[in-house]
Amino acid sequence: MPRATPTKKSYWRPRFARRRPLSWRKRRRGRRSFPRRSDSAVISSQYVIIGAGFAGAATAYHLARLGVKEMVIVEQESVAGVHSSGRNAAMARQVVPDPAIAAMAREGALFMRNLPADWPTPPIFQQRGSLLLSSGAGWQKLVRDAEMAQERGVEVECWSAEKAKERVAVLEDAEFDGAVWCSTDGVVDIHALLGGYLKIAAIAGARVLYGRSVCEVEVLNGRVAEVKTSKESIKAEVVINAAGAWTGAIGKLAGALEVPLRPLRRHLFVTVPLLWVNPSWPFVWDISHDLYFRPEAGGLLLCPCDQDEMVPGMPPTDSTVAELLADKIRRYLPKASDVAIKNSWAGLRTFSADGRFVIGWDPKVKGFFWVAGLGGHGMTTSYAVGGLAARLILGEESRFAKEFSPHRFL
Known part of the structure; x- marks a missing residue:
């Protein structure tokens, strides 16, 4: 028999909205209600690493490599390398003052x-070499830095300006x-x-949890106990703070030592393809005038070495920095003064108050470990930074432990 067409006063409901029988509803009330896993999941891990950038990943x-299998890496973004680790100039430089x-x-x-x-x-490395330029008193200091690098086994040579110009x-x-x-x-x-x-x-067994913001670091009796994210809680024996520009904020969540850290913005610019650029050129860094460049995508990648303090996050670009770059090119690289910019972006580099890395156990909260303040050296030093951190976490002695210890900020 065909169903009657419902009228305005009818109590007919579409099938998906019909109420269940009363007997079913009574039985249902007696069942246990389980909250969603994403709201209440609790997992455990011996080590929790906050941040999947170079500090945390290394x-x-x-x-x-040292045998640890039980660790969880918590990353706020949907993929690794969204911030500083993926927005740098990708240049490995070994001659540095410190x-x-x-x-x-x-x-x-x-x-x-x-x-x-x-x-x-x-393969990840293109060994093109580097040229570091300087003038006046800065040149003498750069020579001393080069001599120090040479003593450590780095292959360096001091060139005349004429020889450098022949190369680039x-x-x-x-x-x-x-x-x-x-x-x-x-x-x-x-x-x-x-x-x-x-x-x-x-x-080896590590789990990477993407898309997780850290909401709380629970401390019980002076020791880390749990990391609460936007999706689960993770009971932990050791929490490794490798959150880049957010390391200071994570430290505050744990009630750890207030380490002086500053995220500084820096811009990078890429030109249109240029016929006169040789892709085999090394990267060139004018130390005296804070300007560097290297071949990129048929043109040049350039940086005016700007530094502006910012809050953690995806930094906006500033149009005045393009003007700064244009001025520096006109004054210090005049042969490139007519280049057109195709693309630009900005990233954050996080520095401690004295410019050195912060790697070591927190002096206030047991089980809380810092890997922070890599200040633009994160990619180049990542292997060594990760090795130092891992050895200290596992209780081994290591060189430079004192130089990078957070205890220096007590």
Whole structure:
């Protein structure tokens, strides 16, 4: 018999909205109601690493190499390398003023040039070399830095300005006293490096939880006990704070030592393709005038070395920095003064108050470990940073533990 067409006063409901029989509803009331897993899940891990950038990924890599299988990496973004680790100039530089950081840079560059046999990604390093330029008193200081690097086994040479201009033609009208050539510097595939660390950690048993914001770090009786994210709670014995620009905020959540950290914004610019650019050029860094460039996509990648303090996050670009770059090119790289910019972006580099890394146990909260303040050296030094962190976490002695310890800020 055909169903009657419902009228305005009818109590007919569409099928999906019909009420269940009363007997079914009574039985249903007696059942236990389970909340959604995403709202209440509790998991456990011996080690929780906050941040899947170079600091966290390299630490996980070394913990895995040292036999650790139980660790969870918490990353706020949907993929790794969204912020500083994926927005840098990808230049591995070994001649730097700080002797401790220089040693870490040398170790990191050596690793990238000689990857282990089980490395899971294609080659990551293009050994193009680097030219560091300087003038006046800065040139003498750069020579001392080069001598220090040479003592540590880095292949460096001091060149005249004329020789540097022969190597990189666009320097023809630039003014500088001399250059330091480092043949073992180069350009890195940052995503392959980061991905390699994470893949080897995952093979050992590490879990990476993406899309998780850390809401709370619970401390009981002076020791870390649990990390609460936007999707679950993770009981932990050790919490490793490797959250990049957010490390200060994570420290506050745990009630840890207030380490002075500042995220500073820096812009990068890429030109349109330029016929006169030689892709085999090294990266060139004018130390005296804070300007660097390297070949990129048929043109040049350039940076005016701007530094503006920002809150953690995806930094907006500032149009005035493009003007700063144009001014520096006109004054210090005049042969490139007519280049057109195709693309630009900004990233954050996080610095401690004294410019050195912060790696070590927190002096206030037991089980809370810092890997922070890598200040623009994170990619180059990541292998060494992760190794130092992992050894200290597992109770081993290690060089530079004192130089990078957060205890210096007590």
